[in-house]
Amino acid sequence: MAHQSHDEPSPSASRVPADTEPTPPTDNDSNDDPPASHQAAEPHDDEEDNVVPGEPLTHEADVLADLPDDTDEIQLTHYRLMTVEELGLERFTQLKKLGLRQNLLTSIEPPIGNLTSLTELELYDNRLIEIQRLDNLTQLEVLDLSFNNIRRMTLPALPHLSTLYLVQNKISHIEHLDRTPAVTNLELGANRIREISGLEAVPGLQLLWLGKNKITRLENLQHLKNLTLLSIQSNRLTKLEGLEELENLEELYISHNAISKIEGLDKNLKLRVLDVTRNLITKIENLSHLTQLEEFWASSNRIESLPDVETELRPISALRTVYLEGNPLQTKAGPTYRLKLKLALPQITQLDATHIR
Numbered sequence: 001m002a003h004q005s006h007d008e009p010s011p012s013a014s015r016v017p018a019d020t021e022p023t024p025p026t027d028n029d030s031n032d033d034p035p036a037s038h039q040a041a042e043p044h045d046d047e048e049d050n051v052v053p054g055e056p057l058t059h060e061a062d063v064l065a066d067l068p069d070d071t072d073e074i075q076l077t078h079y080r081l082m083t084v085e086e087l088g089l090e091r092f093t094q095l096k097k098l099g100l101r102q103n104l105l106t107s108i109e110p111p112i113g114n115l116t117s118l119t120e121l122e123l124y125d126n127r128l129i130e131i132q133r134l135d136n137l138t139q140l141e142v143l144d145l146s147f148n149n150i151r152r153m154t155l156p157a158l159p160h161l162s163t164l165y166l167v168q169n170k171i172s173h174i175e176h177l178d179r180t181p182a183v184t185n186l187e188l189g190a191n192r193i194r195e196i197s198g199l200e201a202v203p204g205l206q207l208l209w210l211g212k213n214k215i216t217r218l219e220n221l222q223h224l225k226n227l228t229l230l231s232i233q234s235n236r237l238t239k240l241e242g243l244e245e246l247e248n249l250e251e252l253y254i255s256h257n258a259i260s261k262i263e264g265l266d267k268n269l270k271l272r273v274l275d276v277t278r279n280l281i282t283k284i285e286n287l288s289h290l291t292q293l294e295e296f297w298a299s300s301n302r303i304e305s306l307p308d309v310e311t312e313l314r315p316i317s318a319l320r321t322v323y324l325e326g327n328p329l330q331t332k333a334g335p336t337y338r339l340k341l342k343l344a345l346p347q348i349t350q351l352d353a354t355h356i357r
Contacts, residue, residue: 064088075099084111093117101125108133123148124165131155145169146187155179166191167209177201189213189231196220210235211253218242233257233275240264255279255297262286276301277323287312294318299352300326306333310344321350 063076069091081087081103089095089111098115099122106127113133120142121134128148134140135156143158146167153166153175161180168190177183178201185207193213199205200223208224211233218237221227222245229251230243237257241264243249249268255277262276263286273295274287281301285308287293293316303309306329313319322345324330330337341351349356 064092067092070094073097073099075101076103078102080104082106084109087111089115096120098122113137119160134158153177174198184226199224221246228270229253243268265290272318273297284308284312288315291316292318295321297321297323298327299323303327304329304332306340306344309341313345314347317347319345320348322348323352325352 063079064074064087067074071092072094073096074089074092075097077099078101081100082105084100084105089098092115094117095115096117097120098112098118099120100112101122102125104127105123106129108123108128108131110133112121113136116136117139118137119139121137121140122142122144124144125147128145128150130152131145131150131154134143138157138159140158140161142163143161144165146165146169148169150166150169151171153171153173155164155176157179159180160182162182163185164180164183165187167187171188171191172193174188174193174196175198177186177198181202182204183202184204186202186205187207187209189209190212193210193215196210196215196218197220199208199220203223204226205224206226207229208227209231211231213235215232215235215237218232218240219242221230221242224246226248227246228248230246230249231251231253233253234256237254237259240254240259240262243252243264244267247267248270250270251273252268252271253273253275255275257279259276259279260281262281262284265271265274265286266289269290269292271290271293274290274293275295275297277297278300281298281303283305284298284303287296288311296313296319303324304327309324309329313322322341324341333340338351338354338356342348342356
């Protein structure tokens, strides 16, 4: 059950020049558009070609009939299942991975909750409204409940859970993570979260995805000493702050906010990727100390000064990719834009979407 991130940064999307000035999202902004990595998958069973779209299957009992009892992985994607009660899941006592992606399930039924050998459970894109009946699944390592209608993180004690996907639900508060202390990858993109909180319960967290929420401030991150990636794109941030304790941070994705100044990165010396695309930044500054920076994305801001770009970025010998299109400096330079950037930053191998020869 391999996964790409549900809230994965999209360089191609974030590097398109802005047609309008970026502003913080409003209360009327919708969180209904799924990230690009969540396009609907087609049914993988040829038998499904004869099923009327949207019509539930009526032969659940036969779906798994040919599988041996010692099967360790079952994938039932896009089967339009409304229930699993008739699947006979109880006979698969050695089942490790269960995927029920893109079905019509409204609850986590007992047959699922009794599969005590499960290490991975995927219920992505169903109609769940709450987290329930997972108390016996203490061996779970990966849990995917993305694209449902869940409002609260009512998690049971899952001591081995390392990856938790809750993308595109209706969650407004980060809570109950003390029941999943081993989580290292937490995805909460496209929810209704307004405040970063509750993360002190998962000090081993390495990857945190909070894009497309309603967060107004970077705060309460000081306990995350092991965090290497923070994605908080498309929120309502106005200031780059609160990152002082994240000394192991390597990737910071903070595009599509309303940040006006690059600052607060004095202690983040391991940064390799910094994405500030589509903010309100007017000047390249406070970056020259980031000697490990490899990629800097700052398209569609208000950056005007080419000398500032050279002063801050030329000393960074590790830098290879720079995105600055859609800024006033590109307009001012006109046809000489690429040549001027190439001379100012001789170490880079890619400028915007084009490789430099």
